[in-house]
Amino acid sequence: MGDASAMQPLSSKPAFIDLSHALIPNETPACDGHPSYNACCVLSLAKGGIANVHSLTIGTHTGTHIDAPYHFFDDGITVDQLDLSLLTAVPIVVADLRSKKAGEKITWDDLKKHEERLRSGVALLLCTGWSKHWGKPDYSQHPYLDPDVASGLIDMGVRVVGVDAMSPDKVTEEAGDSGHVHRIILGNGGVIVENLRGLEDLFTSGIEEEDMRLSILPLRLGACDGSPVRAVVWSRKVVL
Numbered sequence: 001m002g003d004a005s006a007m008q009p010l011s012s013k014p015a016f017i018d019l020s021h022a023l024i025p026n027e028t029p030a031c032d033g034h035p036s037y038n039a040c041c042v043l044s045l046a047k048g049g050i051a052n053v054h055s056l057t058i059g060t061h062t063g064t065h066i067d068a069p070y071h072f073f074d075d076g077i078t079v080d081q082l083d084l085s086l087l088t089a090v091p092i093v094v095a096d097l098r099s100k101k102a103g104e105k106i107t108w109d110d111l112k113k114h115e116e117r118l119r120s121g122v123a124l125l126l127c128t129g130w131s132k133h134w135g136k137p138d139y140s141q142h143p144y145l146d147p148d149v150a151s152g153l154i155d156m157g158v159r160v161v162g163v164d165a166m167s168p169d170k171v172t173e174e175a176g177d178s179g180h181v182h183r184i185i186l187g188n189g190g191v192i193v194e195n196l197r198g199l200e201d202l203f204t205s206g207i208e209e210e211d212m213r214l215s216i217l218p219l220r221l222g223a224c225d226g227s228p229v230r231a232v233v234w235s236r237k238v239v240l
């Protein structure tokens with residue numbers, strides 16, 4: 001056992017950091033043209049049913065969710081075909097971009113200090129702090145990723161990029177989502193996670209970034225371009 005970290009005392013207390021928005025019927029925001037989330041009780045114990053059962057109205061991009069390549073490419077893989085090794089217990093790099101203003105570009109300079117850890121198998125989480133605008137009119141005016149940076153990340157082997165905003169791309173009222181970063185990442189075997197929340201909690205969690213592990217598992221939805229996910233981070237030193 002040459003791994004010094006394996007010699008550290010293990011805590012028995014699970015400590016998950018939940019990076020997912022709660023889905024609340026008729027309240028969860030949805031992009032234009034996307035269905036609004038709703039849950040409808042179709043069987044009810046209170047009404048003499050054998051159990052409580054709900055039917056759902058939900059979009060593939062509702063709440064915290066993952067985009068599969070098929071979202072932007074007709075010949076791209078669907079969400080049920082994603083490689084789960086990209087999405088299960090993966091190491092992360094969390095970039096603190098909270099100083100970025102509305103509509104400001106995220107450049108290489110902003111990510112430079114993380115360069116050493118950005119490699120294949122690592123998920124990059126962009127903490128813009130924008131999740132505090134969730135459900136408000138200015139939610140779409142988030143900072144956005146320079147498409148050249150997206151290309152660079154792909155070259156470095158990064159395949160998972162998550163953001164605490166509606167898109168890593170520039171979104172404008174007139175043109176909608178520019179789609180540039182989407183095409184680069186989804187077109188090169190990557191995935192995008194959107195509408196994360198609470199990324200700033202990772203800076204104060206007491207967990208060293210190298211010890212953080214992330215899981216972002218989509219539903220196994222056949223023929224679909226994306227899926228809501230439950231995104232959680234924990235310390236690899238914690239016995240689950």
Ligand SMILES: [Zn+2]
Pocket residue numbers: 061065066067194226
């Ligand atoms: Zn999406």
